[in-house]
Amino acid sequence: MFVGITTLAKELAAALKFRDAHMMKGIYGSVPGLYEWLWDQVAPSSDPSYTQTVKGEDHSGYSDDGGIPIPRNCFISAGYGSGDQFMWKLTSLLSAMGWVPADNSYANGRSANLNYHWAGWVEPGLDTATHPNLKAEALVVVSVQNTTNLSLRVENTTLSQFSATTTLSSAGLALDYVIIEDIPVSANRWNDMRLDFSTTDENVDVWTYGAQFYTVYKAGAESRSAHTAPLSQPPSAGSEVA
Amino acid sequence: MSLKTKILRSFGQFNQVTARARQHFTSALMSRCYTALPFLFEGVLGRAAPGAGSQMVHAQDHGRYGGRPLPRNLVWGGDIGWGDVSTNSRVAMYYQNVTGGDVGTWISFAKGLSSPLDSLPWMFEGYVSPGIDTATGNAVGGSAMALEAHLIVVVNQPVSLDDVDFRIKNVTTGAEQILSSQYSSIQTVTPGLSSSDHYYDLEFTDVPCIEDEWNRFEVKLNAHVTSHAWLEFAASAETRNRSEPDSDGSNQLRNLTF
Numbered sequence: 001m002f003v004g005i006t007t008l009a010k011e012l013a014a015a016l017k018f019r020d021a022h023m024m025k026g027i028y029g030s031v032p033g034l035y036e037w038l039w040d041q042v043a044p045s046s047d048p049s050y051t052q053t054v055k056g057e058d059h060s061g062y063s064d065d066g067g068i069p070i071p072r073n074c075f076i077s078a079g080y081g082s083g084d085q086f087m088w089k090l091t092s093l094l095s096a097m098g099w100v101p102a103d104n105s106y107a108n109g110r111s112a113n114l115n116y117h118w119a120g121w122v123e124p125g126l127d128t129a130t131h132p133n134l135k136a137e138a139l140v141v142v143s144v145q146n147t148t149n150l151s152l153r154v155e156n157t158t159l160s161q162f163s164a165t166t167t168l169s170s171a172g173l174a175l176d177y178v179i180i181e182d183i184p185v186s187a188n189r190w191n192d193m194r195l196d197f198s199t200t201d202e203n204v205d206v207w208t209y210g211a212q213f214y215t216v217y218k219a220g221a222e223s224r225s226a227h228t229a230p231l232s233q234p235p236s237a238g239s240e241v242a
Numbered sequence: 243m244s245l246k247t248k249i250l251r252s253f254g255q256f257n258q259v260t261a262r263a264r265q266h267f268t269s270a271l272m273s274r275c276y277t278a279l280p281f282l283f284e285g286v287l288g289r290a291a292p293g294a295g296s297q298m299v300h301a302q303d304h305g306r307y308g309g310r311p312l313p314r315n316l317v318w319g320g321d322i323g324w325g326d327v328s329t330n331s332r333v334a335m336y337y338q339n340v341t342g343g344d345v346g347t348w349i350s351f352a353k354g355l356s357s358p359l360d361s362l363p364w365m366f367e368g369y370v371s372p373g374i375d376t377a378t379g380n381a382v383g384g385s386a387m388a389l390e391a392h393l394i395v396v397v398n399q400p401v402s403l404d405d406v407d408f409r410i411k412n413v414t415t416g417a418e419q420i421l422s423s424q425y426s427s428i429q430t431v432t433p434g435l436s437s438s439d440h441y442y443d444l445e446f447t448d449v450p451c452i453e454d455e456w457n458r459f460e461v462k463l464n465a466h467v468t469s470h471a472w473l474e475f476a477a478s479a480e481t482r483n484r485s486e487p488d489s490d491g492s493n494q495l496r497n498l499t500f
Contacts, residue, residue, distance in 0.1 A: 076477065078321030085333065087323025103323070110323075110394065110474065113441035117323075119392045121479035123315055188482055190392055190445065208323070 076120035076193065079141070079210025086143075088117070088195070088208040095200050099153065102195040102208045116157045116192035118211065126215045127187035128161070136183035138163070140195060140211040142176065147204040150197060154183050154213075157192045185215060317389060317457070318368030319477035332396065332439075334472035336365065340465040348409075351461045351473050364413050364458035366476065373487050374480055375453035377420050380488045388426075388484045389449040393461065394475035397431060398439045404466040405430050410478075411460045412450045421450045447484050 080087050088102035088109075102117065103109030110117055122136075144150050148170060154163040164182040185191055193213060197206050279291070290296055322335045336351040338344075344353075352365050373379075374387050381387045397406050410426040417424050429444045451457050459478070463471055479485075 075315050075479070077316060077319040078323075078475065080321075080323060087321060108439055110441065114394065114443055118321065118475060118477075119394075119443070120319075120477060121315060121390060121392075121481050123482065190390075211321075 074212055074214050075122055075136070075191070076118045076211065076213035078118055078212070086207040086209055087211075088206075090197055090204075090206040090208075093147075093197060093199050093204040093206060094202050095198075097198070099196040099198045102197060102206065111194050114192075116155075116194045118193045118213070119190045120193065120213055122185045122187055122189065122191050122215060126185055128159075128184040129186070136163075136185050136213050136215050138180040138183060138193070138195075138211055138213045140178050140180065141209040142178055143207045143209070144168075145205040147199050147201040149200045150204065150206065151199065152178055152180055153196050153198075154180050155194045155196060156184050156186070157194050158189070159184050159186055159191075183213070315479050316368075317370060317451075317478045317480060318366045318459070320366070321475045323474070332472050334396070334474050335476065336461070336473040338463065338465075338469075338471045340463070340469045340471065344465070345468060346464065346466055348407075348462050348464045351463060351471070364460055366459045366461075366478070367456055368459070368478060370451045370453055370455065370457050371480060371485075372454040374451060374485045376450040377422065378453070381484050382482065382486050382488055384488070385484070386448070387451070387487060388447070389451050389478045390481045390484050391426070391446040391449050391476070391478040393444040393446070393473065395431070395442050395444060396439050396472040396474060397433050397442065398437060398470040399433050399465075399467055400437050400470070402467045403433050403437070405432050406466065406469055406471060407464040408444055409462055410446055410449050411462055412452070412457060413460050414452055414455070414458045417450070417452060420452055424450055426450065449478060451485075 078087065089105060090100065090102055091105045093100060093104075097104075101109065101111035103111055106112070138154050140152065142150075142152070149167065151165050151167045153165045155161070156163075161184040163180050163184070166178055166180050168176070168178065183193070195208065195211065197204075320335060322333055338349065338351055338353065340349070350365070352362070355362075370389070374389075376386050376388050379387055391410055393408065395408065399406075407428045407430050409428045412421060412424045414420075426446045426449045429446060431440070431442045431444075433440045449459070461473060461476065465471065
């Protein structure tokens with residue numbers, strides 16, 4: 001593909017020369033090819049039968065198969081694995097307590113000293129303040145006892161803003177993966193995050209085993225073309241989404 | 243109309259026109275191709291397009307306006323949470339009881355681990371993206387490219403109170419030949435006041451790294467008095483400020499007009 005560009009640049013540098021259709025065909029092949037190599041989706045076209053031909057997946061190295069230049073990010077990854085250990089333990093959670101940190105049972109817990117549990121670096125452009133539909137999601141692993149109702153949320157303590165609330169409501173809640181959505185993020189800096197719980201029951205115990213945070217695209221205010229929105233894709237300023 | 247809108251609409255036009263043998267095409271069409279191709283190349287790779295005398299597009303910010311196809315963010319991360327609050331039984335990723343001859347010297351947080359962990363010559367391992375290399379280039383702003391890291395440590399000094407220094411070492415095989423220094427800068431904490439557990443949030447902005455391979459890291463500490471130290475959380479990331487290779491381009495993509 002880039003050999004073609006070299007040829008183009010040299011040929012075009014010679015002014016007042018005729019160009020043939022073969023050269024034009026090379027250009028046509030290069031432009032959609034580059035587009036698809038970059039974004040890993042079909043190049044914009046008025047022809048609905050046109051399909052993606054260039055594979056763009058390998059985003060390491062300069063001369064391999066190509067790849068998408070969009071960072072699809074996990075910006076915090078934390079976990080204890082399995083066994084009888086845990087990251088955080090919250091015991092005797094009461095309904096009257098409202099939202100409390102995952103380590104609230106321990107006076108010397110991390111959030112009591114630092115006001116957060118984890119810190120993760122968020123890349124440029126992914127800022128809730130300027131792009132409200134770009135937010136983060138967290139996947140946490142919890143095990144609970146003595147409740148049929150447990151709510152989770154994440155506070156970005158850097159911003160003093162909260163995620164949406166995820167509520168688990170079923171009998172016999174057990175070890176499970178839970179997704180927490182719409183976590184505000186601030187671009188190009190370390191973001192401090194804290195996991196909070198609340199319940200409408202009494203004497204609830206919660207163990208937290210792990211958490212991963214990802215920047216994601218949330219469909220919403222931005223107008224986008226009809227393709228699957230991948231993780232971490234900033235909104236486009238153009239009429240067609242790259 | 244934004245620059246990106248112009249460019250992408252031009253792509254649409256490219257596909258609507260069919261190139262046939264022995265047919266003329268307009269110079270306007272060729273002009274669009276000619277501006278689009280170098281833009282795509284330079285916008286992605288951050289270097290002059292093949293055949294170009296100089297780089298025209300300044301490719302730095304790939305969060306929104308283009309840039310290198312580098313997946314920047316978490317290189318490695320881990321957390322143990324926390325355990326019992328009583329000294330010595332606290333759960334941690336790594337723990338050191340710094341006494342005797344270890345006081346006042348740099349030791350690894352992993353020193354003295356029992357088998358099989360004692361056979362590991364590193365504490366963390368993460369893959370660093372191509373193009374992010376401390377030895378070969380500068381980041382935006384002129385400083386050497388590096389990773390940023392975030393540690394949460396707990397320090398307890400039962401006898402007397404004094405500083406504890408922390409730093410991160412790149413112990414990748416061959417790093418001593420590749421890197422002018424294997425060490426980050428030093429972050430110092432001063433517990434002071436009491437012998438209770440003290441939490442510290444440490445940020446390092448200059449962790450040396452080697453591009454396009456698995457990098458191995460070790461966290462080291464230098465306690466100036468007898469100390470208990472726990473490492474509870476660690477994360478390292480490629481960041482725009484410290485890990486983005488500086489561009490040879492002279493123009494911001496967002497400011498260009500075609």
